[in-house]
Amino acid sequence: MNGKNWIVTGSILAGIAVAMGALAAHGLESWLAQHFPVDAQKRIENWKTAANYQMYHAIGIVMVGIVGSCTNLNRLLNGSAGAMLAGIGLFSGMLYAWVLTDIGWLVMFVPLGGVSFILGWFGLAWGVAAGVTETGKSCP
Numbered sequence: 001m002n003g004k005n006w007i008v009t010g011s012i013l014a015g016i017a018v019a020m021g022a023l024a025a026h027g028l029e030s031w032l033a034q035h036f037p038v039d040a041q042k043r044i045e046n047w048k049t050a051a052n053y054q055m056y057h058a059i060g061i062v063m064v065g066i067v068g069s070c071t072n073l074n075r076l077l078n079g080s081a082g083a084m085l086a087g088i089g090l091f092s093g094m095l096y097a098w099v100l101t102d103i104g105w106l107v108m109f110v111p112l113g114g115v116s117f118i119l120g121w122f123g124l125a126w127g128v129a130a131g132v133t134e135t136g137k138s139c140p
Helices: 003-035 040-069 075-101 104-130
Strands: none
Touching (some): 040 104, 075 104
16 A cells, blocks of 8 residues: 555544544443443453554554655555554454453454554564665655
């Protein structure tokens, strides 16, 4: 993808993160208390963690897009945004699904999302530190 597409993708994911946080603050807690009374508070905490991590990494994806907008993105930066996107799906997505369904095997994928997040941030750092895209132009 190009820088513009990563900015759009990250912005949409950030908006969804806000909506998920709002859901946690307005109504989800009472629904969870009815359906999962034993651990409703823990579930709401997991939901909020998922929304927070989604927001952080949506911002990271926007950052990749901004860096990529000054020149053509290189594979490392594209991989960085892709890893953050995968992390949102695996970490946040699986936590959201587990909170609502109690399907235990979903949480096995959460650590893979965390690893994807880490790789995404290291990829962004490496891509910016290198400061060069495939076109050979320097990017601040």
